[in-house]
Amino acid sequence: MCGHGDATYPPLNTLKAVAPDLWIVDGPTIRFGALPGLKVPFPTRMTVIRLGDDLFIHSPTPLPPSLRTEVVAAGNVRWIVGPNRIHYWWIPEWKAAFPRADVWLAPRIEEQAKGRIAPRFRPLDRETGYPWDKAIATLPVAGSYMTEVVFFHHASRTLVLADLIENFEPHKLGSFALRWLVKLGGVAAPDGQTPRDLRATFARQRPAMKAAVERMIAWNPERVIIAHGRWFETDGAAELRRSFRWLLD
Template sequence: MTATSNATYPPLNTLKRIAEHLWIVDGPIIRFGMPWPKMPFPTRMTIVRLAGSRLFIHSPTRLISELKAEIESIGEPRWIVGPNRLHYWSIPEWRAAFPEAFVFLAPGIREQAKDHLSFHGLPLEGSHSYEWDTELATLPVTGSYLTEVEFFHHASRTLILTDLIENFESGKLDSFAMRALTRLGGVQDPDGKMPRDLRLTFVRRRKELKSAIEKMIQWNPERIILAHGRWYEKDGVSELRRAFRWLLD
């Protein structure tokens, strides 16, 4: 097994059912960060099938032909969602493959993506007035630099996050430097949290962030899906309280 495959969650680019009407797709590694060192990030998207077999595509990863066929076998993509300004790269290929779907973009994506997106998309800003409202709750968490929009699937009691919590497993990191960086950044399993640099964007919005986390706890999630690292298959509320103890205590 190569270092790259060890760093991911194979099999990649294929549907993995985790609850009724709910799937994840583990994608390839991306490298992101300062010019050096760049962290290897395993990627993950979430797909929710809502009424009428309409599919909600969250933080899409690479689209290959085999995955496209799998997607079409479970429903019709209705919404393609970029949940924060850093999660947009694969959206153009999904839009090209499913031109009838509506693309929703979180604040900051247009600024971040620049010429990578040749279309504007629809704004993903508020917490209500979306077609999916009866089945999915929407919760924007607004920081000074990054706004991330979170979702809760009522039927499966699943909380869908992106970068609000990251949880890298040390055994999947290919160097001592990367293991040290994730530990210092507060994003190493089993104690993955909001990255320390991301916390800075909420320094002046601590009260609003705390209110958002308390709202998530009230939802009583059974599981929490993350975009990067090991996600939480159970004890969702306990994991939220642990990850945000620095804010809630």
């Protein structure tokens, strides 16, 4: 993991209010990609939702002391969530800081993490039966490579995704080659979508994925928070129809 300041959304590592009882934290970039020497700088983003006195931490970013102080002031860290197999890196740091919190992991994170994640965690493998059910809907979207678990916060009408939509702003990328790569991958803003390589891993599950997307649209979200790139602050349902047109049309 390494930094790449141009792609980020400062200020970093601080709570940013989005709606009542809901914040995002923009973190550092990571370098990720399949082509040697041509790794895309992925800006990272965490979502924090408060339910009563408890905090739901989605896709944790790093936890410097200043952010820890803000988080403690906001509530009690109760649930730390890894929403898919590649969103786990900073979970051990959060678990060490908040040992009484429960860690909930999407399928195959333990396999992917290769011992980085402690074995005492709870599985995110179903739609209901979670302590946050009344406030947050949970929807696993399964593919051959990974299952991404999607969340919808009813009170703020906020949909929270990780990698099912990516929306990289070309002007934040450092070279023509990177701008070309994200456009080729179908993830260039303002028309960010599901990455083309990830779409292929849902080929056998296409009907189930389409049904899941239709359910997300039926929730009628006002906003859609994603982990990588510019998120969608308004017209969330319309953005979903646009981003998933490759699946819906």
